[in-house]
Amino acid sequence: MSEQARRRPPKPYRRPQKDPVRMLAFEALRAVDERDAYANLVLPPLLRKAREKGDFDGRDAALATELVYGTLRRQGTYDAIISACIDRPLREVDPPVLDVLALGAHQLLGTRIPTHAAVSASVELARVVLGDGRAKFVNAVLRKISAQDLDAWVAQVAPPYDKDPEDHLAVVHSHPRWVVSALWDSLGGGRAGIEELLAADNDRPEVTLVARPGRSTTEELAAATETVPGRWSPYAVRMAEGGEPGAIDAVKDGRAGVQDEGSQLVAIALANAPVDGSDARWLDGCAGPGGKAALLAALAAERGAALLASEKQPHRARLVERALAGNPGPYQVIAADGTRPPWRAGSFDRVLMDVPCSGLGALRRRPEARWRRRPDDLDSFAPLQRALLTEALSAVRVGGVVGYATCSPHLAETRVVVDDVLKKVGGAELIDARPLLPGVPALGDGPDVQLWPHLHGTDAMYLALLRRTA
Numbered sequence: 001m002s003e004q005a006r007r008r009p010p011k012p013y014r015r016p017q018k019d020p021v022r023m024l025a026f027e028a029l030r031a032v033d034e035r036d037a038y039a040n041l042v043l044p045p046l047l048r049k050a051r052e053k054g055d056f057d058g059r060d061a062a063l064a065t066e067l068v069y070g071t072l073r074r075q076g077t078y079d080a081i082i083s084a085c086i087d088r089p090l091r092e093v094d095p096p097v098l099d100v101l102a103l104g105a106h107q108l109l110g111t112r113i114p115t116h117a118a119v120s121a122s123v124e125l126a127r128v129v130l131g132d133g134r135a136k137f138v139n140a141v142l143r144k145i146s147a148q149d150l151d152a153w154v155a156q157v158a159p160p161y162d163k164d165p166e167d168h169l170a171v172v173h174s175h176p177r178w179v180v181s182a183l184w185d186s187l188g189g190g191r192a193g194i195e196e197l198l199a200a201d202n203d204r205p206e207v208t209l210v211a212r213p214g215r216s217t218t219e220e221l222a223a224a225t226e227t228v229p230g231r232w233s234p235y236a237v238r239m240a241e242g243g244e245p246g247a248i249d250a251v252k253d254g255r256a257g258v259q260d261e262g263s264q265l266v267a268i269a270l271a272n273a274p275v276d277g278s279d280a281r282w283l284d285g286c287a288g289p290g291g292k293a294a295l296l297a298a299l300a301a302e303r304g305a306a307l308l309a310s311e312k313q314p315h316r317a318r319l320v321e322r323a324l325a326g327n328p329g330p331y332q333v334i335a336a337d338g339t340r341p342p343w344r345a346g347s348f349d350r351v352l353m354d355v356p357c358s359g360l361g362a363l364r365r366r367p368e369a370r371w372r373r374r375p376d377d378l379d380s381f382a383p384l385q386r387a388l389l390t391e392a393l394s395a396v397r398v399g400g401v402v403g404y405a406t407c408s409p410h411l412a413e414t415r416v417v418v419d420d421v422l423k424k425v426g427g428a429e430l431i432d433a434r435p436l437l438p439g440v441p442a443l444g445d446g447p448d449v450q451l452w453p454h455l456h457g458t459d460a461m462y463l464a465l466l467r468r469t470a
Helices: 003-007 020-035 039-053 058-073 075-084 095-110 115-129 132-145 150-157 165-173 177-187 191-201 218-224 261-272 291-302 314-324 377-395 415-425
Strands: 208-211 227-229 236-239 256-258 281-284 306-311 331-335 348-354 396-406 428-431 462-468
Touching (some): 075 132, 075 165, 150 165, 165 191, 177 191, 208 218, 256 291, 261 291, 261 396, 314 331
Antiparallel strands (some): 208 236, 396 462
16 A cells, blocks of 8 residues: 555545435335235335425335335345345345345336446445445445346346246246246146236236216216226226325215226126026125225115125224215125124125135235245135135025135135035036126136236136025
């Protein structure tokens, strides 16, 4: 070292600067990881608090949302890339460090943020939340990642398709291998279809509104905000990107709501299914949080029918009450266990049983669910799903109709459940649901219906309609 270098005073320590956008994204990811929270529940209050403090404008909120959801959707791919850039197993890296690295990887590989800005902002975040020592590690890893684009990294870290198709697709499309396998079994067909489905799971879903009949109209919603018509439901409109549903009067009043078009179609099909005889008493046996119940109640009111909405968890029953408040027709909300119901057998003309499930059909909206679920979770849902469908068939009168629905395409939660219950219970038959959804393409061979994100732009909702015959 030269004499001049020895005499040069050390650079003064610079305190790290907090970036409100990246701090908020990091806080959301930590909540998802530490508390098993869902991003769609964690993020809105964080954004609202940031706006109240004056830290955020609309562009900041949009960037924070993209950082959180983009990082969660691509977590599997980013983990594989990060693993290739470090000299230890990924499980030995502290989770907060992994969150900062994944946020940085998404900025580098999944956004248009310039490389220098992505690296420097991530290192600054690391200095704030991890300390200067670990920030150096973050800096070194992200500089390695920045050497290639996403396509080059995927080509390097994903096994060849010819050697292991499922593992290849798992890395390329950021899904656990078992989920790839399950979705492929349910979808059938070759490579193209499953690639389109997995890619659709990683797309940002549209915000879809429902105009509850007799209470609001699609024209009212279109006049209140920028929208385009729904694809299949006559009550649906799709909001332009960046729109705020809570600012619309009809949504604030409960006359309209946010509801995926697949969920709307389930309620519509059940309401339109032919029944023999009276049509006065309807039941939603798993009504929480209330979206389908609100649409069913509105449809029932138009026919002079009454809806009983039942939900086991009291706090979710309160959400149902809020969703149904102001419905013009008669309805009642109760907190009750659908496997040990308080109603008498044969009491209802129409019954919807939208059962608890793995949620694999809503991975666009809850990307963290793909990393949280395990194959053995299906074993815990199976007895409950069978019990609920069995009680639904008991609740409906002869000539009435039951709708069995799940937000999952997994065969173990759909056709297998329906087939098993039909064999056990008897006195019921499947009816073709496809004619009840006119204009909706690619509904398969029937009689049940499976919707898909890549084919219908909806969650992967499943519906089987069963008529009680004896």
